[in-house]
Amino acid sequence: MTDPLVLLLRLAQPLRARLLLAVVAGAAATGCGVALLAVSGYLLARASQHPSIVAITAAIVAVRAFSVGRGVFRYAERLTSHDAAFRILADVRVAIYQRLERLAPAGLRSFRSGELVARFVSDVDATQDLVIRGIAPPFAAAVVGAGAVTASLLILAPVAGLLAAALLLAGTAIPLIVVVADSRSRRRTAPGRGELAASLANVLGGAADLHAFGAEATGLATVNAADALLTRLARRSATASGLATGLTAVLSGVALWGVLVLAVAATGSGALGRVPLAVVTLTALAAFDAVSPLAGAALQIGHAHTSASRIAAVLDAPEPVPDPAAPRPLPSGPVRIQLRDARVRYTTDGPLALDGVDLDLEPGRRVALVGPTGAGKSTVAALLLRFCELSAGTATLCGHDMASYAADDVRTLIGGCPQDPHIFATTIGANLRVARPGATDEELADAAGQARLLPWIRSLPEGFDTPVGAHGTAMSGGQQQRLVLARAILANPAVWILDEPTASLEPETRRAITADLLSVTAGRSTLLITHDLECLDQVDEIVVLDTGRVAERGTHLDLLSAAGLYRELWDAHTSRPSRA
């Protein structure tokens, strides 16, 4: 695998022109700084020889020009390099998004959820350091360093040699040394930070338990342990940071001193005049300004490396459900889905999430999928939505292998309401239009009406334009579910998948929404995944899953009389003693 930083730099290629501009401006700014001191030295040394004013006029103008130029070029460099960095950031973000889009949701399993998704955002932000501190400053240092060495070479060759060696060391060896010195603590900082975040989140989440059991100290001990590790690592990084500053200063100090000694000796022997003496010494003094930020930048880029590797891991992750090279066009007419002996494994050596499941979804038929947690119900939904692949068995859509269609095409036929539907931090209307972007206001109102959300929306001062907050927190759980149902109504797929549409609602709300769901889906092909056994007498078939296999199938009355797992679930659900 290529180094993640190289991977990111490749994304920066389209912005070569801007980056070049940043490098030129940076070199010009640093060069102006060096030239300013060198010319000032020339000015004073020449003036001390009491020539006519004409002799130093050019130097006076140059001093003014360089001092203004330094500020202006620095401004230009900062502006262009930041602008380029943010443009690259946008490209990285889009590239990551496009990759995440292919991976979600099954391919994101290996990255874990929630916290890591949040981390992607900050990882992308961290890459700007790479562009701002990793591109223009080293190039500028190289250009200015070469210029300073060349100028010195014209004055006194040994000085040029010494300066070249010292600049090269300060620009390459010292950054390398500090990065190596910091590598251990750098590698352990990111996991340590994760540990701290997890323990803190855990303690805050469990505050009630800790108080109730008088165990506040026990909880805080876990946070403090994570903090102690992180602080130890930070202290070690502090030393590396100090080394970066200190070593560069030692090197530049020794080099300046060496240059001075050489130049003074040359002056003493008459090989060097007073003007070149001042110029060459002050050039050496200023030249190190070009390389001194490099060691610190190397440390920061080292830390950005961790972020870059995580980004690279996403960009390189294999697609869980690749599309066929020549996807089959979607069939017209009624949609039939068949699963035969379907088996699914999420990881190659993991257990079977589905273990030989047969399922038929016929036009207009409603099938309910029930079973204990972890029985494989949501895996069936993921399979039908083309979020995961079969490891064995067949899944056909109108007689053809589902994998022979493009996944996006399949989802225009099969849709509805996935598990944990997301409510976006926007308005009610925009959340509904996710399902059908071109929907008219009447269509929105109609769908909301069928989902029994309209009276509430109408009661809001801003109606459909009311923002719902992050994750829809401004809505109650029941309203959120109704919004999700309205989306499904708007999308109106040929086959409806409803995955736990009433999970975590109170009984009264749950009953009301289930009743509405069943009336909306009447006459539509539907797969209803639920914990809730009420009203299941209205569906055509109930499939009971247990540990990935079909335990039972039949109608509500068939299964009740069969006295199997369904009966057991039903009894527990209605709280009647099973062994009365």
Added chain:
Amino acid sequence: MSTKGRAFDPRLLEHARGARGYLAVTVGLGLATTAFVLAQAGLLAHALASATRGTGVRALAGTLVALLFVLLGRAAAGYGGETAAMRAAAIVKSRLRRRMAEHTLALGPSWLAGQQAGEITTLATRGLDALDAYFARYVPQLLLACLVPVAVLARVTVADWLSGVIIAVTLPLIPLFAALVGMYSKDQTQRQWQLLSGLAGHFLDVVEGLPTLKVFGRARAQAEIIRTVSGQHRSATMATLRIAFLSALVLELAAALATALVAVEVGLRLLAGHIGYETALLVLLLTPEAYLPLRNAGAQFHASVEGTVAGGRVFEILDAKPQAPDRAPRARRGSTTAAPDLRGEPLVLADVTLSYPGRPAPALTSVSLTIRPGDRILLSGPSGAGKSSLLGLLLRFAEPTSGQITAGGTDLAAIPVTQWRQQLAWVPQRPYLFAGSVADNIALGVPGAAPSAIRAAAGLAGADDFIMALPFRYDTRLTESGLTLSAGQRQRIALARAFLRDAPLVLLDEPTAHLDAVSAQQIMAVVESLAAGRTVLLASHRKHAVVGATGIIELRHGQLRADGPALPVGPALSAGPVGPALPAGTGDPAGMAIG
């Protein structure tokens, strides 16, 4: 945020004992650096001027050796300053982090309920990292900006008073410009900060919603929107940065022009023979140094704003006051007012009202009820009706706004919180498992419990079987990332905790809400055995879950509606410690169970 835009927050330093050493080191190194700057310029000017007059290396040996020491000294000061600053940042971060964890935990569950735990966590990790730049770059530069210009000005004035005057006149221009630019840009900067955090949130929102977008075939189209939003993000950021860079440019130009003015003035006077070469060189070398720390501090203005903003948010949290302060007099703690034994004493709520600050309607209104030893009470009602608030009062997470809770006639407020809680066991909806062994987790309420006692409690909770099947049995570590237990198993560990605690009053808050029907049934069977010989309060919206309760309390909008079987309305809720009067034929009088 009140501290936003303020460049320096002394509380950041006050809050850390370790920072005092850092400040001393920074001041010391600041003084040393100032001395080194003066010495370096003096020695360098002397060496160059002497060499010009024909003095050789040998004759200049003293000057050169001194210069070498000064240069190395400056390097050492750089190393020490950077290391000390980064370490100070690490110490301050660590202390703030620990204080924050301690304080937020002490503020208790009712305060935390109004907060976003994610925000506090982010603040404690990435948010505090803003202090690195603050301590390592901004504070030392601020200090140097106070020391160096004065010292340089003095030295230059001694050497050449005219140059000194020029510096003295132009130097104040820099802070003046900085203040002007700062005044102009402050509002805009704040507005942009808000916009930026909003845009970052948008990306997160879309990524989290990917599965939903894919179901509706909208995921690919979002790439364009991401590109647009990123473009807006860039323009907004650049608008902020342009101001910051522009202010840096103004400072830079002011300094550059002043330096050029001095250089040219000195050059012309040197030409006319009014000033010596060495003095001219000294002035030339020293003048930029007078402006450098001010320029640097200006360039680090961003670091200062970010640092004070992060610090300000931390202090906001640290300043928050707990809603249920432990008002029990210190003198009584651990001595006379021992908590009444709930095995024999009733718990009485008299006309209790609870309001949370910032919420219009009270969570509980005029609730009166008596809980007698041995009662098994089901607390029912829709979510938001006040069930958890009532349990919270008994847990002492909150204090009644009005009314009184007494145990055996003693006001709860007079009993130290820790003593009171020793009589309680608590089984919440989602029990908290901390990163530690299974045994430690069960022994949460009884640190140092014997392994046999832990195993016995686990056995009673029906947890022994699955724990013995874990890789290291009771020593298996439960970590956030590694081993995951099912919701039912976590609940069994919580129940084992309650068994081990062996407290007379057991409070349960929706212990089966996240379980499927079969698991819920099993857990309720364990709850039934836990209830034997104890007083139990169970909050649940599954009314049918408890057939044999001695009482049912129904809460609606924070008000009591008692309608349990054979229960009188009003304070005397239960019929007695042992024999609840149940309608004929409804099951087992000892159970609250489901069979």
